[in-house]
Amino acid sequence: MTRYVILGTGVAGVAAAEAIRVDASAEIIMVGDDPHGYYSRPGLAYYLTGEMLEKHLFPFNTKDFAQLKVRYVRGHAKQILRETHQVEIEGAGLLHYDKLLIAVGAQALRLSIPGAELEGVAKLDSMEDARRILQLAKKARRAIVIGGGITALELVEGLVSRNVKVTYLLRGDRYWNNVLDEHESRIIEGRLKEEGVELIFHAEALEISGRKGHIEALRLLDGRTLKCDFVAYAIGIQPRLELAQNAALAMDRGILVNEFLQTNDADIYAAGDVAQIYDPLSGRSVLDSLWGPARLQGFVAGKNMSGGRHAYIKAVPFNVTRLAGLTTTIIGTVGRGRDEDIVGIARGDSETFRALPEALETESNFDVNHLRLVVGQKTLLGAVLMGDQSLSVPLQKMIIASADISSIRPTLLEGKQPIADVLIRFWQEWRQHDSRA
Amino acid sequence: MPIFDFLRAESNRHTASSAGQVVPDSARCVQCGICTYNCPIGIDVRRYAWAGEAVVNSRCLTCGECIARCPRGVLRFEQTDLFVETAR
Numbered sequence: 001m002t003r004y005v006i007l008g009t010g011v012a013g014v015a016a017a018e019a020i021r022v023d024a025s026a027e028i029i030m031v032g033d034d035p036h037g038y039y040s041r042p043g044l045a046y047y048l049t050g051e052m053l054e055k056h057l058f059p060f061n062t063k064d065f066a067q068l069k070v071r072y073v074r075g076h077a078k079q080i081l082r083e084t085h086q087v088e089i090e091g092a093g094l095l096h097y098d099k100l101l102i103a104v105g106a107q108a109l110r111l112s113i114p115g116a117e118l119e120g121v122a123k124l125d126s127m128e129d130a131r132r133i134l135q136l137a138k139k140a141r142r143a144i145v146i147g148g149g150i151t152a153l154e155l156v157e158g159l160v161s162r163n164v165k166v167t168y169l170l171r172g173d174r175y176w177n178n179v180l181d182e183h184e185s186r187i188i189e190g191r192l193k194e195e196g197v198e199l200i201f202h203a204e205a206l207e208i209s210g211r212k213g214h215i216e217a218l219r220l221l222d223g224r225t226l227k228c229d230f231v232a233y234a235i236g237i238q239p240r241l242e243l244a245q246n247a248a249l250a251m252d253r254g255i256l257v258n259e260f261l262q263t264n265d266a267d268i269y270a271a272g273d274v275a276q277i278y279d280p281l282s283g284r285s286v287l288d289s290l291w292g293p294a295r296l297q298g299f300v301a302g303k304n305m306s307g308g309r310h311a312y313i314k315a316v317p318f319n320v321t322r323l324a325g326l327t328t329t330i331i332g333t334v335g336r337g338r339d340e341d342i343v344g345i346a347r348g349d350s351e352t353f354r355a356l357p358e359a360l361e362t363e364s365n366f367d368v369n370h371l372r373l374v375v376g377q378k379t380l381l382g383a384v385l386m387g388d389q390s391l392s393v394p395l396q397k398m399i400i401a402s403a404d405i406s407s408i409r410p411t412l413l414e415g416k417q418p419i420a421d422v423l424i425r426f427w428q429e430w431r432q433h434d435s436r437a
Numbered sequence: 438m439p440i441f442d443f444l445r446a447e448s449n450r451h452t453a454s455s456a457g458q459v460v461p462d463s464a465r466c467v468q469c470g471i472c473t474y475n476c477p478i479g480i481d482v483r484r485y486a487w488a489g490e491a492v493v494n495s496r497c498l499t500c501g502e503c504i505a506r507c508p509r510g511v512l513r514f515e516q517t518d519l520f521v522e523t524a525r
């Protein structure tokens with residue numbers, strides 16, 4: 001009987017367990033240090049706004065896990081002993097494995113300014129963090145949010161919906177500048193202002209001050225002092241690499257894996273936010289922090305650990321999310337460069353979103369609905385769609401399938417006709433002839 | 438055909454309603470549970486979204502609440518071939 005040990009109880013770990021379970025005799029052990037086990041991490045945003053209760057964020061119940069026949073070991077994996085095929089679990093001793101999956105995810109980068117350790121400074125990584133934010137929000141009156149990407153806005157919106165007055169600090173001159181274009185940033189900023197959020201640009205937080213552990217103010221580099229009693233931040237994430245590092249596994253910014261999601265140790269695999277995966281689109285190994293890819297990677301790793309041989313083909317990344325209440329689809333390659341508000345990569349983000357090749361762009365807006373296309377020589381390379389989402393699925397399908405859009409390319413770039421109309425007509429035609437639709 | 442798929446096809450046959458079925462696109466789903474939470478009769482739509490299967494439940498009202506509430510555009514109505522089979 002083969003013993004499979006999965007480190008991490010996130011979506012990658014659970015998907016791997018499902019894939020391995022096809023073999024009824026396999027012994028599967030999941031090790032996790034999150035007291036809440038497996039839950040929807042993206043769902044935490046809806047928990048903060050009050051749209052969802054905590055108890056509804058758990059996709060699996062105990063019966064589901066029983067059916068999967070996984071043994072759960074609650075604990076923190078401290079180190080991997082490769083020679084003896086063992087993992088050391090804090091408080092639970094040594095655990096033998098035949099095949100091991102590292103699916104420990106990524107964690108928020110810590111704010112490192114003086115005062116960041118005060119009670120009343122929070123990040124959003126886990127259920128515990130979300131609980132703590134809600135607890136603090138009860139007493140808070142004035143909050144400051146630092147950072148960028150989706151998570152920073154989720155913090156802003158969560159706090160606004162809990163009737164906390166929010167000031168949002170941005171380092172540069174606009175929101176999420178390496179994925180969104182200027183117009184898109186302004187749409188989001190405008191909506192935040194309408195919600196009563198104060199935005200301060202070119203703001204570099206220098207120090208948080210407080211008394212008896214409680215926050216009183218935040219000082220900016222330009223000398224201004226902002227009164228506040230709560231600071232929340234989302235300045236980027238980083239794969240949890242300690243285990244791989246100590247075990248001398250090959251790594252770069254994440255754990256390096258081949259297309260079978262195997263590390264340089266044939267019995268150790270990695271999947272999800274912790275893994276750095278070869279991307280045929282950009283020719284580089286990239287990091288993602290996306291739920292869908294994490295699940296698929298976990299699944300493929302599980303299949304391969306239990307004797308399969310399936311290559312994981314990194315798909316065009318896409319994310320549908322809500323930015324300042326506006327549903328937004330981001331697909332493929334849409335931006336470039338660095339965002340000053342984020343170090344590395346953020347939640348719900350992919351490095352591919354920013355690998356902008358030489359390409360032309362075309363845009364159209366009406367009211368709050370907005371569509372931007374990144375047009376390559378023959379195909380669409382990426383798109384940002386805000387508001388009305390009827391084009392979301394067509395765009396996703398056409399971009400993933402590299403649909404040949406040569407016939408409408410001039411019309412799209414000319415910009416005389418609304419690009420949404422041109423696209424819909426093309427889509428209706430294309431879907432009849434292409435099985436990938 | 439695996440026995441499980443066979444059973445699924447059987448149950449499809451008598452539950453597809455005239456408005457079609459709720460069908461998920463799993464790759465978009467983040468398992469947040471908003472669909473399940475908002476279904477007026479308590480169908481666990483999230484589970485179907487995870488499995489990538491149409492919501493096969495004879496109690497489904499095809500009210501569209503889950504589709505409307507899903508923040509990720511995972512769900513849609515689809516007229517299924519199986520329904521056509523039933524109608525014949």
Ligand SMILES: Cc1cc2nc3c(=O)[nH]c(=O)nc-3n(C[C@H](O)[C@H](O)[C@H](O)COP(=O)(O)OP(=O)(O)OC[C@H]3O[C@@H](n4cnc5c(N)ncnc54)[C@H](O)[C@@H]3O)c2cc1C
Pocket residue numbers: 007008009010011012013031032033034037041042044045075076077078103104105106124125126150151154240243271272273274288289290291292294319320321347348349467
């Ligand atoms: C607030 C927020 C918003 C997000 N929004 C989106 C979004 O809009 N769209 C999207 O696609 N994705 C989003 N994501 C990202 C998505 O949730 C992740 O990509 C996904 O959860 C990654 O899954 P994983 O299994 O790789 O890692 P995780 O879900 O992080 O799970 C890893 C698990 O391992 C455990 N662990 C870590 N170290 C150890 C150890 N040494 N020993 C034992 N256990 C350990 C952790 O406690 C954790 O439970 C969001 C995430 C957050 C937090």
Ligand code: SF4
Pocket residue numbers: 461465466467468469470471472473482483486506507508509510511512
């Ligand atoms: S509401 Fe949408 S994203 Fe959330 S679990 Fe249901 S189908 Fe998935």
Ligand code: SF4
Pocket residue numbers: 459475476477478479480482492496497498499500501502503504
């Ligand atoms: S259509 Fe209505 S009844 Fe059917 S699953 Fe969705 S919410 Fe429930």
